[in-house]
Amino acid sequence: MNIAYSTELICFLILSAVIISGSLAVVLLENIVYSAFLLGGVFMAVAGLYLLLNASFVAAAQILVYVGAVNVLILFAIMLVNKKEKLKPIEGLRTRKLISGGVCGGLLILLLRVSIITQWNLPGPSSIGEEATERIGEHLFTDYLLPFELASILLLMAMIGAIVLARRDVSIPRDDINNNNNKKSLSDKKIPLLSENSLK
């Protein structure tokens, strides 16, 4: 075993340990802010796994999109809805957790068994390594062109939908509309985007 092999093995072990412990902490920790930051760590470790798999472009996209956009978005949402609330206890919570833990453990055992028992078609054709970025570009502009364009439309729709769902309603004060003297000057009147009523 030469040094490249052992380095790759050690990197894989460290990254998978980070992923496993980080994902457990994301799910189990009480404080949601810790969970959000650990989620960023898990995303970065997944990007490291992609680097081990000779996919530098997807690793960069993972860091940019997940750590840079999704994780920051989640942190924003946490800070917007950050209210310490007393969750009212529900009966049978412990049995519910145990049952779902059993189901997920069974699913895990099933998946592990499938991945070990199946005869994968190995070794496949040799990896093209750093040419992967060019090959992805070729794919995106030839045989995956339609999904690519649909993805752009999807992103546009998601952006507009998120803005429409999340913005506050801008309301004009009622007496301003009913007052006859104001009727002419209503269009001249500057209505603040966040009026005092909507902030309450």
Added chain:
Amino acid sequence: MLENSIGPVPLQAYLMVAAFLFCTGVWGLINSRNAVRVLMSIELMLNAVNINLMSFSSYIDGSIIRGQVFSIFVITVAAAEAAVGLAILLSLYRNRVTIDMESFNLLKW
């Protein structure tokens, strides 16, 4: 089984990490009471699927790499899903002033 792989890390190791990540995500999705944590669990599950796609693309489909293109699309859809999900969460919070999943039972009968 495990010995006919190219590198020091077999394909099955990646699949095991992804399976564990997926099951953790499912457990968190079922058991979280904080709505933000539910979205985080969904992101974990999407990442597990991405690891699977990437490892298959590298080990079995090394010259055409369709799996990498697929995982780029999955990343795109995940970003859109996170944006819309958090916007829905914000408007829910504005209407019900809580993010406890147990209190979002308007459609339950």
